[in-house]
Amino acid sequence: MADVVIAGAGPNGLMLACELSLAGTKPLVLERLPERATAQRANGLVGQVVRMLDRRGLHQRFSGSSEPPQPAPVFVFGAMPLDLSAIEDNPMYLMQVPQRRIEQVLEERAVELGVEIRWGHELVGLTQDDDAVAIDVAGPDGHYRLRARYLVGADGGHSPTRKLSGIGFSGVTKENVVSRLAHVSIPSSLVDPATGGLDVPGYGVIPPFMHHRTERGVLAYAPFLDGRTAVSTMEWSSAETDETALTLDELRASARRVLGVDLPLEPPEGDGPHLTRRLTGGNTRLADRYRDRRVLLVGDAAHVHSAIGGPGLNLGLQDTANLGWKLAAELRGWAPPGLLDSYEAERRPVARRVVMHTQAQSALLAPGGETTALRELFGELLHEPRNIKHIADMMAGADTRYEMGTSATHPLIGRWAPDLVLDTGTGSVRLAELTANARPLLLDMTEGAGLSEDLAGWSDRVEVVSGRSGTSQTAMLLRPDGYVAWASSSAQPDAQERRSLREALTTWFGPGTAGVSGGS
Numbered sequence: 001m002a003d004v005v006i007a008g009a010g011p012n013g014l015m016l017a018c019e020l021s022l023a024g025t026k027p028l029v030l031e032r033l034p035e036r037a038t039a040q041r042a043n044g045l046v047g048q049v050v051r052m053l054d055r056r057g058l059h060q061r062f063s064g065s066s067e068p069p070q071p072a073p074v075f076v077f078g079a080m081p082l083d084l085s086a087i088e089d090n091p092m093y094l095m096q097v098p099q100r101r102i103e104q105v106l107e108e109r110a111v112e113l114g115v116e117i118r119w120g121h122e123l124v125g126l127t128q129d130d131d132a133v134a135i136d137v138a139g140p141d142g143h144y145r146l147r148a149r150y151l152v153g154a155d156g157g158h159s160p161t162r163k164l165s166g167i168g169f170s171g172v173t174k175e176n177v178v179s180r181l182a183h184v185s186i187p188s189s190l191v192d193p194a195t196g197g198l199d200v201p202g203y204g205v206i207p208p209f210m211h212h213r214t215e216r217g218v219l220a221y222a223p224f225l226d227g228r229t230a231v232s233t234m235e236w237s238s239a240e241t242d243e244t245a246l247t248l249d250e251l252r253a254s255a256r257r258v259l260g261v262d263l264p265l266e267p268p269e270g271d272g273p274h275l276t277r278r279l280t281g282g283n284t285r286l287a288d289r290y291r292d293r294r295v296l297l298v299g300d301a302a303h304v305h306s307a308i309g310g311p312g313l314n315l316g317l318q319d320t321a322n323l324g325w326k327l328a329a330e331l332r333g334w335a336p337p338g339l340l341d342s343y344e345a346e347r348r349p350v351a352r353r354v355v356m357h358t359q360a361q362s363a364l365l366a367p368g369g370e371t372t373a374l375r376e377l378f379g380e381l382l383h384e385p386r387n388i389k390h391i392a393d394m395m396a397g398a399d400t401r402y403e404m405g406t407s408a409t410h411p412l413i414g415r416w417a418p419d420l421v422l423d424t425g426t427g428s429v430r431l432a433e434l435t436a437n438a439r440p441l442l443l444d445m446t447e448g449a450g451l452s453e454d455l456a457g458w459s460d461r462v463e464v465v466s467g468r469s470g471t472s473q474t475a476m477l478l479r480p481d482g483y484v485a486w487a488s489s490s491a492q493p494d495a496q497e498r499r500s501l502r503e504a505l506t507t508w509f510g511p512g513t514a515g516v517s518g519g520s
Contacts (some may be wrong), residue, residue: 002028002148005135006163009036012119013154014106018056018084019324019367021113021252022438023480025331028148029115030137030153032122036107038273043098043224046310047396048416049317050093054471054480057436061105062097068419069093070428075077077309077391078364078380079211079218087389087454091398096225100328126151126164126295133294150327152296154320157283159301171285171355180251181232182276186221190264197221202261215372217258218365230275233258233353236367246278248339274349282306284355288342300322303351306358308365309395315354318481319347319396325438325480332390334461334510346402357394379503402483406508408486409499415458417476417484422461426466439463440509441478447491451475454498457512458505 004020006013009031020027027229045053045062050069053059060066077083084090100104109116118139125136133151137144162169166300192199197207198221206212213221218234255263269272287302314509323343327333364375381387393399401414410420420431422443434441440462446450449466462477472512475493477486486504488497505512
């Protein structure tokens with residue numbers, strides 16, 4: 001019997017396979033496609049997910065740089081610029097990397113960790129009992145059945161896993177929006193040397209990588225680092241579109257309607273595949289629940305929404321970081337009661353928040369004078385650093401705070417652990433280097449590093465690293481997903497703080513080893 005079967009070898013399925021493997025389990029991945037897709041889809045990663053991947057040792061593989069990730073100085077909300085240079089602790093990290101490269105890197109990492117990926121094997125049925133899930137699979141050589149202790153659907157917005165398990169997918173469908181996107185070539189004479197944007201004759205400058213709204217629609221211009229250029233449009237229309245592929249003439253006509261002038265667009269240069277895509281309508285939906293007994297959902301199988309602001313992979317990949325260690329703990333027998341259910345309790349509200357802000361941004365893009373007036377008001381609000389920080393934290397996912405259920409009241413508890421550099425006495429090490437193995441971690445920066453005895457009953461599950469960081473925190477207990485389960489700013493934590501540490505250890509990592517008291 002397999003520990004976990006994952007349906008779907010996209011970014012979320014592959015990342016979950018890596019997380020489970022790091023936590024000591026052996027997942028099996030089923031993918032209906034015969035090989036990894038080459039079609040271009042997402043163009044990068046936005047938000048806290050960039051730092052999360054850094055904390056798994058993957059940032060260098062994606063970026064090609066040994067430098068830690070750096071936040072972007074500007075971003076966009078609802079086609080309005082966000083000047084992030086005005087705020088402290090900028091959370092908006094960006095990494096330009098096409099989805100096919102994301103999947104390639106994650107597949108390579110999964111294979112390194114011993115994950116089996118079966119290409120051309122499709123989930124077609126499932127039944128559950130108290131002990132396992134029976135999974136019917138259609139493979140290249142015919143149908144067969146697997147048994148697994150758990151099944152995770154990472155199989156997209158049309159998830160067969162979700163449908164077969166009977167989990168509802170509530171939300172709304174919009175039919176009146178048509179989005180068009182293609183790789184193109186644009187005359188270099190139109191590129192504004194001061195801004196990098198397009199200086200369109202008869203119209204003006206369109207900034208790069210920003211949704212640009214007019215009274216008639218939206219246009220975006222994206223000159224990617226790999227040398228490719230994409231142009232996209234969005235229009236509100238009840239007109240039906242046919243099923244033929246998007247043409248360059250159709251995109252040109254759409255751009256003219258949006259801008260009111262011609263935008264010279266030519267076929268893209270270089271080798272393909274080149275992206276051409278038309279989407280009519282859109283769905284905003286959230287799974288009614290993330291778990292049905294031994295079946296769980298991650299990523300688009302659990303939530304779909306507008307792609308504006310690039311939140312999809314930020315949300316989905318962090319689902320996997322939250323679920324992976326909890327499911328592994330259940331399989332390995334040390335999970336405390338309710339740990340696996342905390343996956344839905346923590347991640348579904350985050351998805352609901354993403355649904356909210358993507359719907360709000362879509363409303364701010366719509367045509368019409370009332371929307372223009374609303375945008376004028378928002379523009380005033382977005383001159384205030386406090387408001388910029390609020391929006392940036394929300395879009396990056398940096399405002400997430402989980403209920404940790406401990407008696408401790410330190411302000412870091414429940415939040416993403418801040419980046420720091422630890423001086424261990426033998427050298428300096430970044431927090432990201434200490435978390436690459438995805439294990440629970442206690443950073444002991446107290447005087448005398450005296451918390452080891454409190455951890456004695458959990459030494460088989462939790463690692464301890466001692467040193468100095470130069471921050472106000474003297475100790476932090478981190479869950480594998482990077483969130484702080486307990487923290488102290490005391491040079492020498494008192495008995496009450498030590499009790500709250502052991503309480504946090506028990507809450508998240510189960511009871512200590514029998515016969516080990518773990519401190520006073």
